[in-house]
Amino acid sequence: MKLRLSGREAGLDFQNVHLVPGRGKCSGLHPHFHSLSVTVEGELSERGMLVHLYRLKDAVRALCEELDHRVLLADYPPAVMQIREEDAGYQVEVNDKRYFLPRQDVVRLPIGSLNVEDLCRYLTARLADALDPILDRDRLTSLTVELDEGGGQAASLTVALRG
């Protein structure tokens, strides 16, 4: 059986601002309205359950809150984006522009870009870790995370839980 939490309907979403190296619209600061949907698949427990829904929701919500109303910075190659850390925040040089971003507004992500694919892979790994204590790997076979970044664009990734 499969159980799915639909990000938009369940309020599992986060708004953020980012910029990407290059030309065009995305080279300036711009917003995204992300949502995270999660599907768990496996066999039911003796009590007829796959997973405690509220615990699943709590874990996804905690991750969304970490990223909500923040500026996301990825580790792009230094040739295209330089980030200098200062006491109060980050000096970012990109696209022939210089930004100063206060520390409390920024989440730095250990990923090579903010493409929806890279962000989805990162969030799937984070969720798999966060859900580890509540997912019964003897019964559950896979976890699928779908990241919707708005504009009809989404990426999804399925990871095996068993084995």
Ligand SMILES: [Zn+2]
């Ligand atoms: Zn973007």
